[in-house]
Amino acid sequence: MTEQAPAIELKGISKAFGPVQANKDISIRVMPGTIHGIIGENGAGKSTLMSILYGFYKADRGEIFISGRKTEIPDSQAAIAAGIGMVFQHFKLVENFTVVENVILGAEDGAMLRPSISKARKSLKSLAEEYELNVDPDALIEHLSVGHQQRVEILKALYRQADILILDEPTGVLTPAEADHLFRILDNLRAEGKTIILITHKLREIMEITDTVSVMRRGEMTATVKTAETSPEELAELMVGRKVLLRVDKKPATPGDVVLSVDDLKVTDDKGVHRVKGVSFEIRKGEILGIAGVAGNGQSELMEVLGGIAQGTGTITMNGRTIALAGRDSDGQARRRAGIAHVPEDRQREGLIMDYGAWENVVFGYHLDPKWQSGFLMRNTAIVEEAQGKMERFDVRPPNPKLAAKNFSGGNQQKIVLAREIEQNPDLLLVGQPTRGVDIGAIEFIHQEIIRLRDQGAAVLLVSVELDEIMALSDRIAVMFDGRIMGFRDPAETNERELGLLMAGIEGEVDGDEWQAIDRQLERKEAEEAREAGDA
Amino acid sequence: MDFATLLQVLDSTIRLGTPLLFACLAGLFSERAGIFDIGLEGKMLMSAFFSAAIAFTTGSVWIGLLAGIASSMVLSAIHGLASITFRGNQLISGVAINFLAAGMTVLIAQDWFSQGGRTPSLVGNARFEPVTLPGAEALRDVPLLGPIYYEVISGHTILVYLAFLCVPATWWVLFRTRFGLRLRAVGENPAAVDTAGVSVVGLRYAAVAICGLLCGFAGAYLSTALQAGFVKDMSAGRGYIALAALIFAKWRPWYALFSTMLFGFLQALALRPDLIERAIGVKVQVQLLDAMPYILTVVILAGFVGKAIPPRAGGQPYVKER
Numbered sequence: 001m002t003e004q005a006p007a008i009e010l011k012g013i014s015k016a017f018g019p020v021q022a023n024k025d026i027s028i029r030v031m032p033g034t035i036h037g038i039i040g041e042n043g044a045g046k047s048t049l050m051s052i053l054y055g056f057y058k059a060d061r062g063e064i065f066i067s068g069r070k071t072e073i074p075d076s077q078a079a080i081a082a083g084i085g086m087v088f089q090h091f092k093l094v095e096n097f098t099v100v101e102n103v104i105l106g107a108e109d110g111a112m113l114r115p116s117i118s119k120a121r122k123s124l125k126s127l128a129e130e131y132e133l134n135v136d137p138d139a140l141i142e143h144l145s146v147g148h149q150q151r152v153e154i155l156k157a158l159y160r161q162a163d164i165l166i167l168d169e170p171t172g173v174l175t176p177a178e179a180d181h182l183f184r185i186l187d188n189l190r191a192e193g194k195t196i197i198l199i200t201h202k203l204r205e206i207m208e209i210t211d212t213v214s215v216m217r218r219g220e221m222t223a224t225v226k227t228a229e230t231s232p233e234e235l236a237e238l239m240v241g242r243k244v245l246l247r248v249d250k251k252p253a254t255p256g257d258v259v260l261s262v263d264d265l266k267v268t269d270d271k272g273v274h275r276v277k278g279v280s281f282e283i284r285k286g287e288i289l290g291i292a293g294v295a296g297n298g299q300s301e302l303m304e305v306l307g308g309i310a311q312g313t314g315t316i317t318m319n320g321r322t323i324a325l326a327g328r329d330s331d332g333q334a335r336r337r338a339g340i341a342h343v344p345e346d347r348q349r350e351g352l353i354m355d356y357g358a359w360e361n362v363v364f365g366y367h368l369d370p371k372w373q374s375g376f377l378m379r380n381t382a383i384v385e386e387a388q389g390k391m392e393r394f395d396v397r398p399p400n401p402k403l404a405a406k407n408f409s410g411g412n413q414q415k416i417v418l419a420r421e422i423e424q425n426p427d428l429l430l431v432g433q434p435t436r437g438v439d440i441g442a443i444e445f446i447h448q449e450i451i452r453l454r455d456q457g458a459a460v461l462l463v464s465v466e467l468d469e470i471m472a473l474s475d476r477i478a479v480m481f482d483g484r485i486m487g488f489r490d491p492a493e494t495n496e497r498e499l500g501l502l503m504a505g506i507e508g509e510v511d512g513d514e515w516q517a518i519d520r521q522l523e524r525k526e527a528e529e530a531r532e533a534g535d536a
Numbered sequence: 537m538d539f540a541t542l543l544q545v546l547d548s549t550i551r552l553g554t555p556l557l558f559a560c561l562a563g564l565f566s567e568r569a570g571i572f573d574i575g576l577e578g579k580m581l582m583s584a585f586f587s588a589a590i591a592f593t594t595g596s597v598w599i600g601l602l603a604g605i606a607s608s609m610v611l612s613a614i615h616g617l618a619s620i621t622f623r624g625n626q627l628i629s630g631v632a633i634n635f636l637a638a639g640m641t642v643l644i645a646q647d648w649f650s651q652g653g654r655t656p657s658l659v660g661n662a663r664f665e666p667v668t669l670p671g672a673e674a675l676r677d678v679p680l681l682g683p684i685y686y687e688v689i690s691g692h693t694i695l696v697y698l699a700f701l702c703v704p705a706t707w708w709v710l711f712r713t714r715f716g717l718r719l720r721a722v723g724e725n726p727a728a729v730d731t732a733g734v735s736v737v738g739l740r741y742a743a744v745a746i747c748g749l750l751c752g753f754a755g756a757y758l759s760t761a762l763q764a765g766f767v768k769d770m771s772a773g774r775g776y777i778a779l780a781a782l783i784f785a786k787w788r789p790w791y792a793l794f795s796t797m798l799f800g801f802l803q804a805l806a807l808r809p810d811l812i813e814r815a816i817g818v819k820v821q822v823q824l825l826d827a828m829p830y831i832l833t834v835v836i837l838a839g840f841v842g843k844a845i846p847p848r849a850g851g852q853p854y855v856k857e858r
Contacts, residue, residue, distance in 0.1 A: 076732070092725065097724070106734045112714070
């Protein structure tokens with residue numbers, strides 16, 4: 001056993017994109033039948049490294065050995081032939097194809113489809129039994145939940161006889177229960193002798209499932225250790241290069257008067273699908289209400305209506321005054337006048353104009369303020385000065401107001417948006433996915449700023465798919481599933497398991513197998529959505 | 537409208553619908569693969585000219601047809617190069633092709649034949665002649681079905697029958713073969729195709745080539761079957777109407793047959809204003825009838841006829857993400 005060749009061995013891999021050195025002289029050995037974690041911050045080069053292994057990019061230097069044999073991987077075809085399968089963070093599925101069509105795409109047996117499809121159907125059935133990977137082979141991808149779509153990606157790899165499976169941030173889109181199920185599948189695969197590389201930035205997952213873990217920082221492999229011999233604190237330090245506070249420090253909340261009250265809010269999207277199905281809640285001064293839920297359960301639409309981007313029906317009052325949900329007075333400007341500031345979930349599309357400079361971005365939305373314009377001309381000098389100040393106070397790096405937004409890292413982009421919104425001293429801050437794509441170091445800072453605003457007496461509505469974040473920041477937690485609020489919980493009196501079940505739409509205790517109940521629930525939701533889409 | 541006139545109108549419907557059908561299926565292959573092609577018009581026109589010109593010089597319509605197809609495929613290759621290899625804007629490339637064809641055909645025609653931008657009239661073997669289907673004469677007197685078979689179905693050129701055969705063939709290729717699966721996938725999510733180890737570029741070039749081939753047939757039909765020779769701008773917006781028909785058909789082959797025949801029917805009616813007048817009792821301007829296909833196109837494009845969802849990756853060049 002000790003003399004076994006590693007399933008994958010990379011030697012001295014380097015890759016540069018222009019002046020950016022994404023991978024610097026990386027060497028790694030992954031033993032067969034193990035789960036090997038690769039952890040690192042955004043932009044540390046994890047995905048680049050795996051894309052090289054999957055033939056998406058060609059390394060500038062370095063060698064790849066598969067099972068001890070030197071292998072050239074010029075394209076994905078070669079990677080598949082070498083027994084490598086990859087589950088990308090953003091799934092590579094054809095949405096209006098069925099599961100079985102997606103599985104055979106590129107791995108058909110002949111020029112005619114029919115024999116390939118019936119063969120794939122059989123093999124999907126046996127794979128499902130072997131690894132608990134149940135999906136309806138004839139369902140359309142667009143009708144499946146993200147968790148099931150991910151299973152299709154895994155099935156695709158297994159159908160191509162992959163022995164090595166690479167998963168890139170696989171749990172980002174899953175409920176905790178779905179993630180648990182995924183880990184069970186990975187366990188089964190490991191037991192069958194498959195080799196798994198798990199890329200993630202979540203320390204908890206690394207500790208839970210991997211055998212060994214490699215840490216990447218700024219394109220370099222800084223350490224490879226046995227998981228059993230390390231701790232989350234040590235890994236975080238290796239990732240960031242300094243000691244990091246993994247917990248958020250905050251005083252207990254002292255809620256005051258009601259700031260925002262939402263009653264029976266409903267939102268229908270442009271496809272006619274009901275996204276929010278009657279939601280009611282209140283937020284008080286000095287309180288953070290966290291909305292937990294898997295992406296796509298109506299949180300985004302809720303935020304959009306509150307932020308004046310989308311329209312809905314129901315009653316919303318802000319500081320006792322009703323605000324419009326449709327028509328001319330329901331736009332973002334009206335919301336800002338009412339004292340609502342909005343940090344949108346998708347900062348690159350809705351929070352910033354990526355080609356504009358940081359200085360322009362720090363006044364967008366507030367550019368009609370006489371401070372920044374004089375009726376016809378913008379007061380550019382004043383704006384640049386303001387930007388300079390904001391960038392200093394929020395530690396935006398580099399502190400250059402003229403640099404276009406797209407040239408900042410994710411964390412610094414988010415700080416620009418936060419600086420703009422928080423410094424308006426809003427009565428209510430809507431903040432969606434505040435730390436998505438943000439480095440651990442910056443997460444700490446962003447969390448502190450949100451809490452500081454709360455302590456100044458603002459109400460905060462936080463939407464995040466990161467359960468850890470919701471639990472760390474919120475004073476009260478609402479869980480959304482399928483457009484409804486499943487319930488409110490006190491973060492001090494709940495736990496991840498309870499929230500996870502609520503996120504899957506299950507209230508109370510479950511008899512028997514927990515994830516089977518979750519599976520049933522998801523299937524029910526899928527069927528309903530498929531029907532609604534059919535009606536529309 | 538009596539039975540005989542109805543048959544006449546249906547007969548013209550088929551004749552006028554055929555070039556639309558070829559062009560519509562051409563667009564279907566291209567757009568299903570994610571390459572929008574506004575240059576159907578230019579390709580048809582180019583093929584119409586070269587078919588007629590070469591048929592005239594060689595005296596053989598078949599050589600003319602080949603030349604037409606070749607010229608259309610050259611334009612397709614240019615579109616492919618611009619939009620697949622160089623990832624340019626597909627609309628701009630298509631518009632450029634239309635201008636190129638409009639100008640070049642007249643210029644070359646004038647240079648070769650000096651007849652004011654036309655080709656000389658085609659006669660004999662330089663034209664596609666109508667084919668009488670077996671038994672058409674014999675069955676002519678069978679009530680109802682006989683005249684339909686003789687007047688409407690029989691008596692078209694071979695290209696008409698080819699166009700109709702292309703419909704089931706297209707359906708079969710798209711939905712029953714490996715090539716079709718991949719082609720549809722590349723128009724929906726090229727990244728899925730790429731990560732499955734199949735060449736996105738190769739598939740898209742194949743689709744664009746098929747588009748060129750079918751446009752070649754459409755153009756050749758115009759100048760060597762429907763008419764006897766090339767005249768300036770003879771495609772007369774058919775490429776655009778075919779695109780509208782494609783949206784109407786929701787990018788499906790059988791629907792494409794119906795939508796192009798509907799447009800063909802409207803064009804056939806425009807040829808017989810007297811019929812309309814007799815039917816509704818009001819004299820309708822010929823110009824208005826001529827405009828009907830275009831008006832319907834506007835209505836369709838404005839989205840009044842249900843929601844048509846185009847291939848999701850349509851119009852976007854494929855770039856591997858970083």
